[in-house]
Amino acid sequence: xxxxxxxxxxxxxxxxxxxxxxxxxxxNIWTDRKGAEYMWWNNVETKPGTGYxxxxxxxxxxxxxxxxDGTGIALKGAGKKKGLANIFHNPHLPVIxxxxxxxxxxxxxLIESPAGDDQPTARPISMITGEPMDIKMGPNxxxxxxxxxxYARKDPNLLKLSxxxxxxMFQLERMAFFYLPRICNHCLNPACVAACPSGAxxxxxxxxxxxxxxxxxxxWRMCVTACPYKKSYYNWNSGKSEKCIxxxxxxxAGYAPACMHSCxxxxxxxxxxxxxADQIERVASSDDGSLIQNHLDIIQDPFDPAVIASxxxxxxxxxxxxxxxxxxxxxxVKKWGLALPLHPEFRTLPMLFYVPPLLPVMASLSKVDxxxxxxxxxxxxxxxxxxxxxxxxxxELWGTLEQARFPLEYMANMFSAxxxxxxxxRLKKLMAVRIHRRAVTVGDISAEKAAKVLADxxxxxxxxxxxxxxxxLAKFDDRFVIPAAHREQAIEMLEFTGDVKGSTGxxxxxxxxxxxx
Amino acid sequence: MNALNAFxxxxxxxxxxxxxxxxxxxRYRHRGFTISSLSSQFLEGxxxxxxxxPFHVGLLIILTGHLLAFxxxxxxxxxxxxxxxLIILEVSAFxxxxxxxxxxxxxxxxxxxxxxVRAVTTRMDIAVEVLLLTQIILGLxxxxxxxxxxxxxxxxxxxxxxxxxALKPETExxxxxxxxxxxxxxxxFLLIFMVPFxxxxxxxxxxxxxxxxxxxxxMWNWDRGAIRDPNTAWSRARPRNN
Ligand code: SF4
Ligand code: SF4
Numbered sequence: 001x002x003x004x005x006x007x008x009x010x011x012x013x014x015x016x017x018x019x020x021x022x023x024x025x026x027x028n029i030w031t032d033r034k035g036a037e038y039m040w041w042n043n044v045e046t047k048p049g050t051g052y053x054x055x056x057x058x059x060x061x062x063x064x065x066x067x068x069d070g071t072g073i074a075l076k077g078a079g080k081k082k083g084l085a086n087i088f089h090n091p092h093l094p095v096i097x098x099x100x101x102x103x104x105x106x107x108x109x110l111i112e113s114p115a116g117d118d119q120p121t122a123r124p125i126s127m128i129t130g131e132p133m134d135i136k137m138g139p140n141x142x143x144x145x146x147x148x149x150x151y152a153r154k155d156p157n158l159l160k161l162s163x164x165x166x167x168x169m170f171q172l173e174r175m176a177f178f179y180l181p182r183i184c185n186h187c188l189n190p191a192c193v194a195a196c197p198s199g200a201x202x203x204x205x206x207x208x209x210x211x212x213x214x215x216x217x218x219x220w221r222m223c224v225t226a227c228p229y230k231k232s233y234y235n236w237n238s239g240k241s242e243k244c245i246x247x248x249x250x251x252x253a254g255y256a257p258a259c260m261h262s263c264x265x266x267x268x269x270x271x272x273x274x275x276x277a278d279q280i281e282r283v284a285s286s287d288d289g290s291l292i293q294n295h296l297d298i299i300q301d302p303f304d305p306a307v308i309a310s311x312x313x314x315x316x317x318x319x320x321x322x323x324x325x326x327x328x329x330x331x332x333v334k335k336w337g338l339a340l341p342l343h344p345e346f347r348t349l350p351m352l353f354y355v356p357p358l359l360p361v362m363a364s365l366s367k368v369d370x371x372x373x374x375x376x377x378x379x380x381x382x383x384x385x386x387x388x389x390x391x392x393x394x395x396e397l398w399g400t401l402e403q404a405r406f407p408l409e410y411m412a413n414m415f416s417a418x419x420x421x422x423x424x425x426r427l428k429k430l431m432a433v434r435i436h437r438r439a440v441t442v443g444d445i446s447a448e449k450a451a452k453v454l455a456d457x458x459x460x461x462x463x464x465x466x467x468x469x470x471x472x473l474a475k476f477d478d479r480f481v482i483p484a485a486h487r488e489q490a491i492e493m494l495e496f497t498g499d500v501k502g503s504t505g506x507x508x509x510x511x512x513x514x515x516x517x
Numbered sequence: 518m519n520a521l522n523a524f525x526x527x528x529x530x531x532x533x534x535x536x537x538x539x540x541x542x543x544r545y546r547h548r549g550f551t552i553s554s555l556s557s558q559f560l561e562g563x564x565x566x567x568x569x570x571p572f573h574v575g576l577l578i579i580l581t582g583h584l585l586a587f588x589x590x591x592x593x594x595x596x597x598x599x600x601x602x603l604i605i606l607e608v609s610a611f612x613x614x615x616x617x618x619x620x621x622x623x624x625x626x627x628x629x630x631x632x633x634v635r636a637v638t639t640r641m642d643i644a645v646e647v648l649l650l651t652q653i654i655l656g657l658x659x660x661x662x663x664x665x666x667x668x669x670x671x672x673x674x675x676x677x678x679x680x681x682x683a684l685k686p687e688t689e690x691x692x693x694x695x696x697x698x699x700x701x702x703x704x705x706f707l708l709i710f711m712v713p714f715x716x717x718x719x720x721x722x723x724x725x726x727x728x729x730x731x732x733x734x735x736m737w738n739w740d741r742g743a744i745r746d747p748n749t750a751w752s753r754a755r756p757r758n759n
């Protein structure tokens with residue numbers, strides 16, 4: 001056993017309102033620079049949709065992540081052989097148009113144009129070349145566009161669904177969507193690290209944050225290909241790759257990362273999880289059937305004395321172990337079994353987990369007779385000869401899983417490598433908690449029925465209350481349990497901050513130039 | 518004339534190598550951030566392929582050839598003793614030279630015609646490319662006009678280069694060479710001189726160590742054993758400015 005600590009995250013998708021505050025907070029702090037304009041270390045996608053960069057989930061196109069290779073695993077589009085063979089020209093590298101060409105407007109034209117008969121306009125210009133351009137795509141231009149042929153219907157997660165199921169998802173009356181905020185997953189088996197020929201990318205032993213040493217990166221661009229989540233970005237101006245740093249200077253100081261701190265929907269949770277580093281290789285190479293279970297099992301019980309002893313031997317501070325015991329992410333992922341990793345089949349062992357969304361998916365359709373209604377319609381109004389109605393007022397309150405507006409398989413393609421039982425199990429628990437709370441607050445459901453629903457999903461009233469609290473009421477300090485930073489250790493990590501006072505950002509950490517070289 | 522020759526083939530080579538070694542070391546140690554292959558594939562990928570691959574592959578082979586003729590001249594001469602083998606060597610070397618020329622030509626054409634690539638072009642990039650182009654044209658000219666290069670390089674130039682290394686420059690052979698070859702030699706030292714100041718530096722960070730390292734890298738900012746001992750933190754790392 002070789003226990004290390006990992007800063008892990010949970011995003012509760014039921015709560016995301018798609019406001020993009022997180023993206024803006026991140027952009028303002030980290031990527032508002034030349035060459036980084038197009039980067040959104042944090043981005044929010046509408047699902048079903050193609051995402052950013054377009055169709056990133058389709059590894060037949062992007063060749064990211066790991067794949068089974070005999071008993072072990074190998075990088076799909078990079079690695080020692082493929083990476084060095086393709087070092088001059090990487091055939092699997094996305095180009096900037098797969099994201100979007102960054103643009104701005106010539107605002108000065110609005111006030112400096114000479115007086116004339118026409119209104120002056122601010123023409124869009126490319127932030128790369130400075131030339132006028134036609135904007136084809138921008139950050140989140142697919143926002144809220146469920147059902148559209150260009151975006152929603154090209155969602156790679158739909159590939160395995162039958163045409164009839166896909167058709168059903170996009171009927172106007174049944175149309176639904178939800179938001180998927182994404183940042184780097186700070187994986188346990190990061191493909192970006194493994195693919196970097198320079199050895200510039202590393203995982204910090206202390207907290208598991210995955211970083212790129214800018215002094216050592218040489219623009220071999222393999223991490224961009226290798227990360228299946230496309231969360232390593234190439235700065236076209238500096239010739240260096242960059243990625244989410246989980247706001248490590250904030251974490252070290254005990255603050256929540258900017259995206260999480262600013263999250264309007266309060267969907268984000270951050271906490272420590274203890275994992276067994278000796279198992280990483282075995283877990284990442286598990287066969288398809290046991291992959292998700294093993295992924296969750298690598299996270300260890302922070303109350304187990306053996307785990308604590310091993311953590312201490314690795315220099316994990318008492319305050320960090322304490323934080324792990326109070327970790328909200330541990331509760332969601334392990335204790336309650338409510339969260340799942342995004343695309344576990346990429347085998348990077350992501351440490352960002354999602355509570356799958358229940359509300360947009362669960363609603364029932366009731367049979368109604370629409371004839372009277374349709375007679376009242378104007379002649380030119382479009383009439384659908386359907387006799388059902390979107391309805392949330394059924395006896396089961398939120399309908400049943402079989403009536404879900406998204407086929408469970410669609411959700412399972414995202415969160416459990418296509419295995420519907422994992423998603424169904426979580427959605428049932430989420431529903432049970434709601435039924436329980438409905439019984440408590442409104443009282444139109446009998447206590448026996450609520451208790452039975454809870455028992456069916458393996459929960460009890462006490463746990464349901466805890467889940468309800470952490471989901472709906474939790475205060476800042478409940479959502480973010482960040483181990484206290486130790487001043488003496490902070491010095492060793494960043495050195496004395498006064499040393500770089502007056503230089504850009506945090507300066508360059510001394511002595512890192514030779515790292516990995 | 519002799520003064521010029523002495524500058525071009527004695528003084529300048531020493532200066533170039535000195536600048537190269539010291540400059541590259543300083544840049545690597547203290548300006549590591551600036552060393553990058555500065556790929557523009559992210560901005561334009563398709564046309565790049567037809568330039569970058571023939572250029573690099575050809576150049577690697579040609580450079581290896583030059584290096585071998587310098588390091589093991591006798592083996593090259595022994596190989597060339599058989600005319601058929603000599604012809605094979607010369608023709609294939611010339612073919613790779615052409616591939617460098619075609620590759621570099623299309624890279625330069627791409628650089629000037631793609632507005633996105635122009636946006637990331639520096640004056641130094643253009644200087645390096647023009648110099649490389651001149652060098653390759655000179656090289657092909659030498660190969661065609663002064664046969665058989667692989668043999669006389671091994672016989673005449675290799676001793677000259679070795680003599681530079683031994684700090685006892687023997688320059689008669691070089692001084693007597695035609696000016697095309699002289700220019701080619703000078704160009705080579707000029708390129709070496711420019712390495713620390715240009716993107717050429719990326720050759721020397723070629724990631725060969727990737728082959729021998731494990732895939733995953735974990736780094737500890739603190740000593741795992743010592744960190745729980747309250748005495749070590751302060752004795753090991755002290756703030757520098759107080
Ligand atoms: S999400 Fe991508 S960039 Fe982040 S650690 Fe995993 S492989 Fe690396
Ligand atoms: S700030 Fe929070 S609620 Fe808003 S889009 Fe981001 S994750 Fe969703």
